[in-house]
Amino acid sequence: MMANERDEEAGTGTLGKAMAVLETVALAERPMRFTDVLAVSGQPRGTLHRQLSHLVQEGLLELRPDHAYVPGLRLLKLASASWARNEFRAVAAPFLEALHRQTGETVHLGVLRGREIIYLDKVESRQAVRMNSQIGNASPVYCTGVGKAALAALDAEALDAILSGLELRRFTPQTITSRAALLDELAQIRASGIAFDREEHEPGIRCVAAPVFDAGRALVAGVSVTGPAYRVGEVQLDDWAPRVRHAAGGIMAELSARLGPQR
């Protein structure tokens, strides 16, 4: 109960510890003050204080006049470059747009990182929600379309490494919360090449996804079309499935064509 406080990487080395502190603060729901960080970081006062000071000095955090630490702008600058120059994203973009044109709904591209899905890109259905709040967002693997698609592309060993110790938290009544049921589902996804999310993560949100992977680049990802349940029925999802699979196939083909040869 207290062992998995920072279960991803345990923050080894000076940089690792600094990043652990940064992540704690940056991902916190609300601004944290020194004592708040101290409570969860498990580090001595002096040490933590210096780490925070260094992070502030580097522009990764900002210290507001009211002593609250908030994420700094340097992160944005770095991430912007990281996004703009991401080759995988660039290769996939036209396929995402095509898929959006065909379906009219929101299209996502998500990559597996550790035990999470990170959304790399999206094409919005309209500008309703207005922003790529989603890009860079981390979501669970086991209850999102993209996540399950990505899991299905893994070999047994890699899959086990991710699932072992992963808590299958319930988000909605449909969330898969048993390991056995998840493995069944993944087998089905492997067979059909298609993953569905039937309101398993957010109530009222459905989605069809297909895996995208590339052994040479050790890349495991997924594409999906997402829509509100009132507009997108299960029949509609089935109908879109081939297009989603086709887009995924196109991305993979393009990947090996564009990036493979020169490997």
Place this chain on the structure above:
Amino acid sequence: MMANERDEEAGTGTLGKAMAVLETVALAERPMRFTDVLAVSGQPRGTLHRQLSHLVQEGLLELRPDHAYVPGLRLLKLASASWARNEFRAVAAPFLEALHRQTGETVHLGVLRGREIIYLDKVESRQAVRMNSQIGNASPVYCTGVGKAALAALDAEALDAILSGLELRRFTPQTITSRAALLDELAQIRASGIAFDREEHEPGIRCVAAPVFDAGRALVAGVSVTGPAYRVGEVQLDDWAPRVRHAAGGIMAELSARLGPQR
């Protein structure tokens, strides 16, 4: 000529050096290999190699099979949180949208960070360019509307600190490249509360901007409306100026109302 290779922060401390390396790689136009980084980092082989390894281990960089270092996904995750939880952005968002509705053109919110403007948000004119490629982007202060607006909000001392040693590189025939001319321009902006960018940064792009600042929060920023020269004449810019100034005023009022009291 070789002194200002890393002129912003000189990367002191272990974290600072690591960040300097990260920035070098993340902001590079193209993927860098070990030797490429070595050439510009000015550090011994062993040292640099370990630093890069640590960055890879932390997910801030990725090492591709072809030995090229590329920005890692963890940056996106951190930046996404940083963006989503930024209070200033949240306060400004409705004003940006109003400005977009009034003008129909692209609206930007940019913040001064060091000697650069970092774009915090934008509302696109249409989905032509499709993505917030701009968000997190760093642009020069002296030849963008938002940048000049922000500079005009600074006191003499702060302004001097930024301008001293800043190279006024020419981007277009209209770029202001003399310090004196820039100071004149800033005086004019201070007087009128409005900054123009008359194709000074990118040919064919014009913009009106107004400063947004808050002494209490040590925040210096700007809002702008940007459009292509063929569609947006100088008369049009003049016409929009009051609205832009009004939006900037609204943001400042809201800032002190929402965040001021509880300081």
Place this chain on the structure above:
DNA sequence: CCATTAATTCCATTATTTGGAACTGAGTTT
């Protein structure tokens, strides 16, 4: 296959981080 360049590993030296404790200063209670 050999020559050459690039990438990685090694390890004694050096610099930085560590962490317990003491200090400061603002706000609160007696």
Place this chain on the structure above:
DNA sequence: AAACTCAGTTCCAAATAATGGAATTAATGG
């Protein structure tokens, strides 16, 4: 007003991690 509390900051000897020159191994290409 003095005593108390709590959050934040500073200090410094000991422990730890980073440094960097040189040797080793892997990749490239002629």
